[in-house]
């Protein structure tokens with residue numbers, strides 16, 4: 463049993479790079495168990511890169527990532543997938559696969575020759591289809607879904623995987639506002655009911671503030687700000703991270719920070 467004081471995830475002295483570009487150097491980050499953390503930052507600031515490294519989809523050039531206190535390298539992919547699920551920014555949808563079969567892939571890490579498909583697996587899949595509101599689409603070909611429906615099917619896969627740690631890269635892209643709220647409420651209830659540790663990437667700063675315990679602002683190859691939404695979302699940080707001139711006021715519905723951009727006078731073009 464993992465010591466509950468051990469962080470769910472820990473990045474130690476991480477250097478992340480692609481062939482010709484270093485994205486982060488000497489990055490340290492700790493994700494506490496049972497927390498909801500959101501990475502924000504401008505396009506290209508490294509949010510997806512960091513998330514991929516936390517799931518071992520990208521090997522660090524230097525440093526290490528620890529899951530439940532154990533280095534990710536040296537662990538089997540199956541062992542990791544039983545404890546950590548990731549929804550990438552651009553998942554590849556397999557062809558000729560029903561929505562139910564796609565969601566069922568979330569159960570693969572739990573199966574083996576000695577433990578074939580069980581009623582527990584089937585129940586997890588049906589519960590995930592229902593929770594994401596796509597039960598009636600279960601028999602459709604996944605490739606035939608709309609962008610938002612497909613996004614919810616991928617979220618259902620992650621939900622069915624029933625891992626203690628879940629990483630979601632822009633889970634609300636393609637969704638209308640009502641479905642964005644559904645997904646973020648679902649994320650919060652996974653956290654509240656199952657104690658799931660969540661790390662996600664979001665672009666909508668006000669929604670990120672509403673649904674996260676902690677925001678990590680990435681930019682200029684480092685962590686620009688890190689803390690509670692009110693601590694992080696200041697006009698100064700918004701200017702530095704997004705070159706955005708904005709005021710931050712309490713959201714009338716929740717009291718969390720609401721980012722309201724200023725509007726410069728209209729220029730003629």
Ligand SMILES: Nc1ncnc2c1ncn2[C@@H]1O[C@H](COP(=O)(O)OP(=O)(O)OP(=O)(O)O)[C@@H](O)[C@H]1O
Nearest residue numbers: 480481483485503504505506507508509510511512
């Ligand atoms: N496969 C790759 N090969 C080379 N460079 C890459 C690759 N993936 C990302 N990069 C570069 O690494 C940097 C960080 O990219 P990343 O995708 O992590 O940004 P992001 O913060 O997720 O952006 P977005 O908000 O647009 O999704 C960018 O400069 C990007 O061009």
Ligand SMILES: [Mg+2]
Nearest residue numbers: 509510511551
């Ligand atoms: Mg990205």
